[in-house]
Amino acid sequence: MSDSKSLSQFEMAPLASLDEWEEDVLKRYPEAGIQANTKQKEEFRNYEAPARDTVREFYRLNHTYQTYDFVQEKRADFLQFNKKQMPVWDAFQFLNQLVDDSDPDTDLDQFQHLLQTSEAIRADGHPDWMVMVGLIHDMGKVLCLFGEPQWAVVGDTFPVGCAHSEKVVYPEFFGQNPDSQSEKFKSTYGVYEPNCGLRNVTMSWGHDEYVYQMMKDSLPESALYMLRYHSFYAWHREGAYEYLLDDHDREMLKWVKLFNPYDLYSKSPKPPDWNELRPYYEGLVKKYLPATLRL
Numbered sequence: 001m002s003d004s005k006s007l008s009q010f011e012m013a014p015l016a017s018l019d020e021w022e023e024d025v026l027k028r029y030p031e032a033g034i035q036a037n038t039k040q041k042e043e044f045r046n047y048e049a050p051a052r053d054t055v056r057e058f059y060r061l062n063h064t065y066q067t068y069d070f071v072q073e074k075r076a077d078f079l080q081f082n083k084k085q086m087p088v089w090d091a092f093q094f095l096n097q098l099v100d101d102s103d104p105d106t107d108l109d110q111f112q113h114l115l116q117t118s119e120a121i122r123a124d125g126h127p128d129w130m131v132m133v134g135l136i137h138d139m140g141k142v143l144c145l146f147g148e149p150q151w152a153v154v155g156d157t158f159p160v161g162c163a164h165s166e167k168v169v170y171p172e173f174f175g176q177n178p179d180s181q182s183e184k185f186k187s188t189y190g191v192y193e194p195n196c197g198l199r200n201v202t203m204s205w206g207h208d209e210y211v212y213q214m215m216k217d218s219l220p221e222s223a224l225y226m227l228r229y230h231s232f233y234a235w236h237r238e239g240a241y242e243y244l245l246d247d248h249d250r251e252m253l254k255w256v257k258l259f260n261p262y263d264l265y266s267k268s269p270k271p272p273d274w275n276e277l278r279p280y281y282e283g284l285v286k287k288y289l290p291a292t293l294r295l
């Protein structure tokens, strides 16, 4: 099942657009810093059930097929960064080919989401490397343009190679994941040592890990945590997987938490004026990123 060529169109793309996942996250976490209350979540799930079938199907696929071996295959392939090479600004244009056909009136393109996130960070006076994180954090979604199914690009991420936490959204679907029957992977620690640190933990494959690997030589450690774990809601919102963390992760968590509200709550229907902002961002990109991006 790891061969993407054998997937049906629906298995590739149950969501009308990638934004549908993010809209669902926003419904789960409607307010900054407030941990989701399980009861409210359940009520919400029932109330919205008919409208959320596509999201549910998306998570069924994600939780079923994101196995330890699947992630290793994707890492071996995509972390060679041998698919494309282009100037940074061309890469943003390339990403923008991911158009959202579900609701063209209200949805912003990928670049607008990045720019709104980075502008909200800048407006609050955070360091410029964090503005850079805002601008680049979803660049990994280009994976979709390389033919990867949605469930291998977006969705909440989680550790693979050990027991799945009940705090990951739709935990019931992990029952379909072959790793949950595997002697090697099904125990609490699986292939890991207690408190080994997230750097030694393999996460489910998607746009977070891919952009982290793309940027790991260009940005400070706190920025890299924001990139690498921004979709790991079970950790940064729900406090799961404490037993895999080390002190460095606990220290870095505050940065991941600082970033998350800008990603979730900065969407506004009024697009920023790119022509006005352009000189600033050209300088920023020049400061932090290599001239050419390897995808």
Ligand SMILES: [Fe+2]
Pocket: 137, 138, 207, 230, 231
């Ligand atoms: Fe993201």
Ligand SMILES: [Fe+2]
Pocket: 113, 137, 138, 263
């Ligand atoms: Fe985002």
